[in-house]
Amino acid sequence: MTTLQEPATSPEIGGIGHSVKRQEDDRFIQGGGTYVDDVVLPNMAHMAILASPFAHAEIKSIDTAAAAAVPGVIAVVTGELLAEHNLAWMPTLSGDTQAVLATDKVRFQGQEVAAVIAEDPYVARDAVLLIDVDYEPLAPITSPQQGLEPDAPIIRTDKEDQTDNVVYDWEAGDEAATDAAFAQAVNVVELETFYPRSHPAPLETCAVVADLNPITGKATIYLTSQAPHAHRTLFALVAGLPEQNIRIISPDIGGGFGNKVPIYPGYVVATAASLLLGRPVKWVQTRTENLLTTGFARDYHMKGALALDADGRITAMRAEILSDQGAFFADAQPSKFKAGLVHICTGSYDMGAAHVKARGVYTNKAPGGVAYRCSFRVTEASYLIERLADNAAHQIGMDPAAFRMLNFIKPEQFPYESATGFVYDSGDYHTALQKVLDEVDYENLRKEQEDARAEGRYLGIGIASFTEVVGAGPSRDYDIIGLKMFDSAELRIHPTGKAILKLGVKTQGQGHETTFAQIVAEELGIPSTDIAVQEGDTDNTPYGLGTYASRSTPVGGAATAIIARKLRDKARLIAAHLLEANPDDLEWEPGRFFVKGSPDQGSTIQEIAFAAYTNHPEGMEAGLEGVHYYDPPNMTFPFGSYLVVVEVDPETGTWKVDRMVALDDCGVRINPMIVEGQIHGGLTEGFAKSNMQWLTFDEDGNCIGSNFMDYLVPTAYETPKFELLETVTPSPHHPIGAKGVGESPTVGSPAAYVNAVIDALRPFGVTTLDMPILPDRVWAAVKAAD
Amino acid sequence: MEVNVTINGAARTAEVEARTLLVDFIRTNLSLTGTHIGCDTTSCGVCTVLLDGTPVKSCTMFAFQADGHEIQTVEGLKNGELHPIQAAFKEEHGLQCGFCTPGMMLVGKALLEENLNPTDDEVRWAISGNLCRCTGYMNIVKAIQTAGAELSAAESGATA
Numbered sequence A: 001m002t003t004l005q006e007p008a009t010s011p012e013i014g015g016i017g018h019s020v021k022r023q024e025d026d027r028f029i030q031g032g033g034t035y036v037d038d039v040v041l042p043n044m045a046h047m048a049i050l051a052s053p054f055a056h057a058e059i060k061s062i063d064t065a066a067a068a069a070v071p072g073v074i075a076v077v078t079g080e081l082l083a084e085h086n087l088a089w090m091p092t093l094s095g096d097t098q099a100v101l102a103t104d105k106v107r108f109q110g111q112e113v114a115a116v117i118a119e120d121p122y123v124a125r126d127a128v129l130l131i132d133v134d135y136e137p138l139a140p141i142t143s144p145q146q147g148l149e150p151d152a153p154i155i156r157t158d159k160e161d162q163t164d165n166v167v168y169d170w171e172a173g174d175e176a177a178t179d180a181a182f183a184q185a186v187n188v189v190e191l192e193t194f195y196p197r198s199h200p201a202p203l204e205t206c207a208v209v210a211d212l213n214p215i216t217g218k219a220t221i222y223l224t225s226q227a228p229h230a231h232r233t234l235f236a237l238v239a240g241l242p243e244q245n246i247r248i249i250s251p252d253i254g255g256g257f258g259n260k261v262p263i264y265p266g267y268v269v270a271t272a273a274s275l276l277l278g279r280p281v282k283w284v285q286t287r288t289e290n291l292l293t294t295g296f297a298r299d300y301h302m303k304g305a306l307a308l309d310a311d312g313r314i315t316a317m318r319a320e321i322l323s324d325q326g327a328f329f330a331d332a333q334p335s336k337f338k339a340g341l342v343h344i345c346t347g348s349y350d351m352g353a354a355h356v357k358a359r360g361v362y363t364n365k366a367p368g369g370v371a372y373r374c375s376f377r378v379t380e381a382s383y384l385i386e387r388l389a390d391n392a393a394h395q396i397g398m399d400p401a402a403f404r405m406l407n408f409i410k411p412e413q414f415p416y417e418s419a420t421g422f423v424y425d426s427g428d429y430h431t432a433l434q435k436v437l438d439e440v441d442y443e444n445l446r447k448e449q450e451d452a453r454a455e456g457r458y459l460g461i462g463i464a465s466f467t468e469v470v471g472a473g474p475s476r477d478y479d480i481i482g483l484k485m486f487d488s489a490e491l492r493i494h495p496t497g498k499a500i501l502k503l504g505v506k507t508q509g510q511g512h513e514t515t516f517a518q519i520v521a522e523e524l525g526i527p528s529t530d531i532a533v534q535e536g537d538t539d540n541t542p543y544g545l546g547t548y549a550s551r552s553t554p555v556g557g558a559a560t561a562i563i564a565r566k567l568r569d570k571a572r573l574i575a576a577h578l579l580e581a582n583p584d585d586l587e588w589e590p591g592r593f594f595v596k597g598s599p600d601q602g603s604t605i606q607e608i609a610f611a612a613y614t615n616h617p618e619g620m621e622a623g624l625e626g627v628h629y630y631d632p633p634n635m636t637f638p639f640g641s642y643l644v645v646v647e648v649d650p651e652t653g654t655w656k657v658d659r660m661v662a663l664d665d666c667g668v669r670i671n672p673m674i675v676e677g678q679i680h681g682g683l684t685e686g687f688a689k690s691n692m693q694w695l696t697f698d699e700d701g702n703c704i705g706s707n708f709m710d711y712l713v714p715t716a717y718e719t720p721k722f723e724l725l726e727t728v729t730p731s732p733h734h735p736i737g738a739k740g741v742g743e744s745p746t747v748g749s750p751a752a753y754v755n756a757v758i759d760a761l762r763p764f765g766v767t768t769l770d771m772p773i774l775p776d777r778v779w780a781a782v783k784a785a786d
Numbered sequence B: 001m002e003v004n005v006t007i008n009g010a011a012r013t014a015e016v017e018a019r020t021l022l023v024d025f026i027r028t029n030l031s032l033t034g035t036h037i038g039c040d041t042t043s044c045g046v047c048t049v050l051l052d053g054t055p056v057k058s059c060t061m062f063a064f065q066a067d068g069h070e071i072q073t074v075e076g077l078k079n080g081e082l083h084p085i086q087a088a089f090k091e092e093h094g095l096q097c098g099f100c101t102p103g104m105m106l107v108g109k110a111l112l113e114e115n116l117n118p119t120d121d122e123v124r125w126a127i128s129g130n131l132c133r134c135t136g137y138m139n140i141v142k143a144i145q146t147a148g149a150e151l152s153a154a155e156s157g158a159t160a
């Protein structure tokens, strides 16, 4: 059901639906944010890391004498030293192992080989250059195809049972049913495409300040962490420290986008160094280290096919995936789903059968894969189906919008069980696309395109109608290294009616301090500006799995709504006591209980809060506080339709975006202003990936793109302007009907941009292009098709 | 060597190595951490400060090069009350993680000193040396224009 959203609370209360200005902004606009690099502790030492220049090489020897002799150097740490403490290797969030500092060989360029701890960061970097490592270069593997060749060198010689470079083989769906449908197909549409490696590159790099107090044994670790609680547990497991003595503080984060989910070797080395030296150690990554070594995204080789019947209806889908995982399987991944949630690739379309086969391969490149505004490979899945949908329409001579309308899951089919086993909670895809088509006057736009072609101008129109799966997730199916993916909220209402909300998730710019306060405001009528939201300090917040994969609102937001409702139930009893009424005779309006039929006989939530500490009923526990752990019954399924108009110059190969019209349906919008801000950011990322942003490697495994001169991220000047539309189809199983939005535009938009450029070039016979669509690629495709 | 600057109106002095970058001088020696570091190649602009009123990337200057000069950082924007550029960034939702924000506001302020009514393209060009990975720039552009309108209203109010 599509509804229009009207706030239920007044602007003073500022509950759901109000574009409340952000609470966190006051400190950021005054330079008062505290990022990890801003943390300065007494007697703090500084660390720098030596990176491997080779992608694959045996380490013959490491000579640290010259580095250790530099005045101001406190210690030089090697893998050998760490091995003495059983710290040379660490577990990853995908159940693999990863070298902390290389001992046997290096497996990707940039890999951490040694570290220097010094009194001054400049000295630490000087000394790193004096470490002398003798390498014996080995043949590097720079693609999964190469890694699967029969005589390919084995990268993970450290793993006893590893006899090849395969990380995993995984499948979903029904192969036999899919084969049967393809056998009957009237048309088969095929696409082979590569989703290149991309890097989230948040402007703040990864950093740590590790402070192990030698007297108390308490480890306070300031960390750029999107998942501080999970990281605490991992630190306990890796370092063998008692978990109650570990306090992770993730302060303000300068952008995460999935890049700050994994544990990185530098964190572990700094912590070990602090433990050994008995003083705080700070490590702040350089941009080059960030791009070379930390969680990237994609690097996915995909083959997809659709089976169509005589009417152009999709009857089945096949997908075959080869994934470049890098040297370690190190991204955070729900353990049951080795290829993430790529089996959402049937997208917005109703079909009887689907089969997905995925294979992950080790290569001599940095580890990762799932980062970057994406709910575990949903981005790749959405890109594949939306490219296929466009190709299918063209192959059978149907308009791409009409083809989608014909094949969409219908509103009455929800909840809809997909061919790969997801149960979509709600959706109205036809209305969404129609609204976009109306907005651009689609028929007329197609005519304009015709007319322009006649004048030698090449306009292209690209559509993508995506469905996402976010909000991981129900504990029966979702865990990361065994930790179930629930999340939590603790609400403390103080005697004066002000409140503190403590969460297990962790904002990196998404505005949690504002939106989560609004959820409480909605449920309890306490003005959102009277509520302080705290996150990121594991000593002072309840356990949770953190913020990524658009899970904060679906899981942490639900926990918040439910604990607020529980406290409202208690507030009712206190109000009944104050009003000398029967609790059942009380009615609630935002911020106040009153006696049914006598609206002026009531108690405000503030009066009730005061009474909870000063005059609570006999037999009742004092206070108005509580905690809730929310285990979602299902995932949420945000969706949307995007339409892009581009103009391509086939002579120079350049293209520019004339219009980007984006309709998002993320269910109920808590703060529309913040939702739109998230969408702007995501659409920019989608544009970046389609236009310029990629991380490439040469045949020796050298990363081409290890700095912002070579790895192009868009500035304001290239970035298009966006026109936003919305529909609201609440999630039926979420307490406030919200679905999550941070990732939808990154997931949905790349296919729209690419489809638009291909659409422009169809007169030249161009049917496919890979991202990023660089001018030389356009030019070559036009020439080749000629 | 000794470096003397006037920063946000106050005279400050510190002893640094010749190779000390201005950004480290500001962050470490003067403990003003609102100026950030985001790259190694003069590309991101999160280190932007105003040197005698002109935006510079403080990661690409030595501290001694600023000796005797006047520097403004984000910490110096507020003058009793928020500077209109600060108010506008909040009002227009021109920031998310806040990491690029100090640099963006300072570049915006410098632009408005020359032109109170910049077009969308003019703002985009002016901030094209500053990256933002969160906002998609639309609301940053709007914030700078809003601040311009605010400043020009104040100006015409003052002259009226």
Ligand code: FES
Residues within 6 Å of the ligand: B036, B037, B038, B039, B040, B041, B042, B043, B044, B045, B046, B047, B048, B057, B058, B059, B060
């Ligand atoms: S730190 Fe990136 S430009 Fe100065």
Ligand code: FES
Residues within 6 Å of the ligand: A203, A254, A255, A509, B094, B095, B096, B097, B098, B099, B100, B101, B131, B132, B133, B134, B135
């Ligand atoms: S607000 Fe995060 S980089 Fe601009």
